[in-house]
Amino acid sequence: MTKIKLHTLLTVAVSALAILGFSNAAHADVLAKVADTGKLSVCTNVNNPPLAFLEPSGTAKGMHLDLLQDFVARLSAKVGKKVEAELVPVLPANRVQFLQQGKCDILFTSLTVTEERKKLVQFVEPYYYAAGPALLSKKAVEIARWEDIKGKPICSNQGSSWNLPLEQKYGANIVAFQSQQEVDQSLRDGRCVALVSDDSYLQARFLNDKDGVWKDFHIQNLVPFTEGPWGLAVRFDEPAFNAFTSAAIKDWNKNGTIVALAKKWGFTPAPFALKAQKEAH
Amino acid sequence: MSMVDLWFEGLNQRTGWNFSVIYNAWERAKYINGVIIAVELAVWAFLGSMLVGGLCMLVRQSRVRPLRWLVTVYVEFFRNTPGLAQLYFLFFGIGSYFQLSTYGPSGEPPLLSPFQFVVIGLSLQYGAFVAEILRSGIEAVPRSTVEAAKSLGYNPTRALFHVILPLAFRTSLPALGNNMAQIVKSTAMAYAIAVPEALYVAHEIWTEHFNVVEMMNVVLLTYLGLMGVFTLIVKLLERWLHVPGMGR
Numbered sequence: 001m002t003k004i005k006l007h008t009l010l011t012v013a014v015s016a017l018a019i020l021g022f023s024n025a026a027h028a029d030v031l032a033k034v035a036d037t038g039k040l041s042v043c044t045n046v047n048n049p050p051l052a053f054l055e056p057s058g059t060a061k062g063m064h065l066d067l068l069q070d071f072v073a074r075l076s077a078k079v080g081k082k083v084e085a086e087l088v089p090v091l092p093a094n095r096v097q098f099l100q101q102g103k104c105d106i107l108f109t110s111l112t113v114t115e116e117r118k119k120l121v122q123f124v125e126p127y128y129y130a131a132g133p134a135l136l137s138k139k140a141v142e143i144a145r146w147e148d149i150k151g152k153p154i155c156s157n158q159g160s161s162w163n164l165p166l167e168q169k170y171g172a173n174i175v176a177f178q179s180q181q182e183v184d185q186s187l188r189d190g191r192c193v194a195l196v197s198d199d200s201y202l203q204a205r206f207l208n209d210k211d212g213v214w215k216d217f218h219i220q221n222l223v224p225f226t227e228g229p230w231g232l233a234v235r236f237d238e239p240a241f242n243a244f245t246s247a248a249i250k251d252w253n254k255n256g257t258i259v260a261l262a263k264k265w266g267f268t269p270a271p272f273a274l275k276a277q278k279e280a281h
Numbered sequence: 282m283s284m285v286d287l288w289f290e291g292l293n294q295r296t297g298w299n300f301s302v303i304y305n306a307w308e309r310a311k312y313i314n315g316v317i318i319a320v321e322l323a324v325w326a327f328l329g330s331m332l333v334g335g336l337c338m339l340v341r342q343s344r345v346r347p348l349r350w351l352v353t354v355y356v357e358f359f360r361n362t363p364g365l366a367q368l369y370f371l372f373f374g375i376g377s378y379f380q381l382s383t384y385g386p387s388g389e390p391p392l393l394s395p396f397q398f399v400v401i402g403l404s405l406q407y408g409a410f411v412a413e414i415l416r417s418g419i420e421a422v423p424r425s426t427v428e429a430a431k432s433l434g435y436n437p438t439r440a441l442f443h444v445i446l447p448l449a450f451r452t453s454l455p456a457l458g459n460n461m462a463q464i465v466k467s468t469a470m471a472y473a474i475a476v477p478e479a480l481y482v483a484h485e486i487w488t489e490h491f492n493v494v495e496m497m498n499v500v501l502l503t504y505l506g507l508m509g510v511f512t513l514i515v516k517l518l519e520r521w522l523h524v525p526g527m528g529r
Contacts, residue, residue, distance in 0.1 A: 093488050120491050153384075158481075159488035168307065175395075175475040176485070185373060186475075190383035191391070 030105045030234070030241040035079035041086045042068060043095055043104035047180065050204045050265040051110055060087055063265040064108050067128075070257065074248050091179075092159035096120055099233060106245065110198065112161045112228035122238065123231035124245045128258060130272030131198035132224025133162040136205075136217055141193055143220045146170050153192040155183045161228060162196045169225075172196075187217075199224060200267040207266035227272055253280035299492040302499055308486050315482035316503055322399055322468040322478060323511070327461055329404025334411020341416065342441065352412065359409035365470050368402045372474045399471040407464050414456040418449035451522055458515035465507055479503055 034040050044052050044064055052062040068085055076083045088104045099107045099121055110131065113123050135143060135154070143149060150171040156163050158176040166172040175192050177183050187195045202219050209215070232249070234242050252258050253276045262269040286304040293299045302308045337352045359367065376382050376398060382391040393401075422445050430440040472481035480500055487496040 093484070096491050097493065116490050158484055163485065164489060176481075177475055178473065182373070185377065189377045189380065191395075193384065 029238055031079065031244060033105070034075060034083055035081065038079075038081050039084050039086055040072065040075060040106070041088055041104040042106055042108050043088045043090045043098050044068070044108045045092065045095070045110075046087065046089045047091075048110065048201070050267075051201070052108075063261050063267075064110075066261050066264075067252070067257070068108055070252070071245075071248055074251075075244075078244065092157060096233075099235060102235070105234065105241070107233040110201075110230045111233055113231045114161060114228075117233075121233040122236045122242055123233050124242055124249065125231070126246070126249055126253070126276060127229035127231045127272075128249050128252065129200075129262070130227045130229040130270045131200045132227045132270075133166070133196055134199035134202050134224065135194040135196055135220040135222060136187065136202050136214075137194035137220060138190075139216055139218050141220075143194065143222065146222060146225055149194070152194075155186045155192040155195040157183055157197070160196070165225070166196060194220065200262070200270060203268055204266040227270070229272060250280065253277050298495060299490055300495050300499070301490050301492060302483075302486055302496065308482075311477070311482050312479065312486070312499075315477055315479040316507070318396070318476065319465075319468045319471075319478040320507065322396070322403070322471060322476070323461075323465045323507075325400045326403035326407065326464050326468070329400055330407035330411050330460070330464065333404050333408025334415055337408065337412035338415040338419070341412070356409045356412050359406050360413070364402070364406050364467055365473060367406055368399065368470055368474060371402050372398050395471070395474045395476045398474060399468070399476055402470075403464055403467055406467075407460055410460050410463075411457065414453050414460060415449060417456070418451075418453035419445060421452045422448045448524075448527075451524060451527065454515070454519050454522065458512070458519070461511055461515060462508060465511055466504065469504070 030040070044060070046052050046054050046060050048062075050062050052060060052064040055061055072083050072085045088098065090098050090104075090107075090109065092109075095107055095109055095111065096117065098104055107121065110129070111117070111123075112131075113127055117123070135149070137143065147170060149166070151173060153175050154166060154172045156166075156174050156176045157180060158178055160176070163174045163176060167174050174196075175186065177186060180197075183195050183197075186192060199219070206214060206219075232245055234245065253273075256277055258273050259269045259277050262273060289300045289304045293301070293304075302312050337356065340348050340352050343349065372382070372395070376393070381393045382395065382398065384391055426448070427440060427445060430444040435443065468478055469480040471478045472484060475481070477485075483496045483500045487493045
């Protein structure tokens with residue numbers, strides 16, 4: 001009787017070990033996987049011009065895609081084989097889960113670094129860009145100070161990191177929708193006095209405004225109350241891939257790639273990026 | 282900070298199960314408010330749907346044929362299109378076009394708030410169901426009962442209000458309770474147009490902490506709890522209105 005029990009126990013223990021070993025194998029580091037398959041899966045938000053967006057022809061373009069192209073070229077050189085990036089479209093609200101669940105190897109979106117998020121994903125340091133909050137409103141509306149939005153409806157995206165500070169610190173009444181298009185439509189309809197988004201995103205919007213959709217609107221001249229750094233993110237158990245990505249970002253700062261691309265896609269380069277470029281030299 | 286708060290904060294540190302909605306006072310207040318808004322939406326939408334359904338039922342009794350056709354068109358339209366699509370249509374379609382929820386040039390509040398849009402949307406959608414439920418209730422009243430009322434000298438209107446409707450309403454009660462349950466659950470749609478009800482607040486919390494699994498459980502338990510209360514009310518109502526000898 002005892003013998004059988006022991007036997008069963010051993011079997012269970014061995015199979016548990018086997019499963020553990022197997023799952024470790026499945027989690028083998030990204031660099032090895034890329035060297036093996038020649039494919040890197042990348043989570044990106046393809047609905048966020050000019051960082052990443054789909055052209056009418058269906059190809060993805062934008063500042064993130066340019067960076068990604070450079071990144072993949074470096075990766076190809078590293079593993080000595082042509083590497084292809086597979087894009088996995090994500091939404092702001094589900095991107096971290098996608099990375100955690102292994103649906104992609106790296107998160108290439110404008111993910112603002114926060115203490116909460118640091119517990120969930122490995123942010124690659126240095127952070128590559130930064131943005132602050134800005135308000136877009138009709139031309140007739142003037143907001144002199146952040147304090148002036150107290151009690152006023154401000155449209156935003158569900159999952160934006162500006163919602164909490166605006167609500168808690170400045171008492172704004174955040175009206176949050178699921179996608180940027182609904183936020184824009186709500187501002188145009190006058191459902192809120194302004195919309196909040198990243199300053200770089202809003203600036204770029206005016207440069208790409210061929211149809212004059214935004215000609216009756218302007219960005220409020222406010223000093224951002226904070227600058228949120230953006231980080232590329234990988235899973236925790238990927239030290240080699242993390243180091244490789246980190247080296248790539250340092251190189252971008254040295255070569256001025258980030259600032260140049262920011263200008264190319266219509267941003268006023270963030271002070272954060274200019275400083276990083278200076279320090280890299 | 283109470284014992285409960287401390288325990289849940291400890292749980293987060295020990296196990297990573299982050300029920301921030303319980304120990305974070307700001308989030309707790311927002312979530313409770315979200316649940317209250319969900320209940321308010323459900324109550325208003327229930328009253329609205331009863332009103333709309335009742336009106337439809339009365340119009341269907343009228344002799345004017347085009348009026349009856351109108352009700353049929355309304356019922357079929359709202360019964361056969363998805364609720365979320367109806368809500369978007371009302372809010373971003375009709376609402377945008379007629380500027381129903383627009384702030385005035387000098388900041389006058391809009392004609393309709395998103396909350397009111399949801400109440401209207403749900404009332405119209407579930408009013409169509411109530412109309413059908415009441416119709417089936419009326420049709421379930423035996424012909425002989427109606428004839429008996431007539432032979433006792435009731436005119437058609439008085440027969441309707443004193444004999445047919447009281448019986449029809451009782452037959453309809455289980456189905457109406459069902460409808461009420463649907464309304465409670467459908468209030469969650471409101472989050473699509475930024476009404477801060479329970480699901481919307483939960484979404485806000487989990488984008489902040491990424492505690493999706495925990496919040497999903499909290500949300501489901503919340504709705505289960507709400508449904509329990511509403512089911513109890515309907516049960517009590519059924520018992521209170523029970524006619525001895527009718528049905529079982």
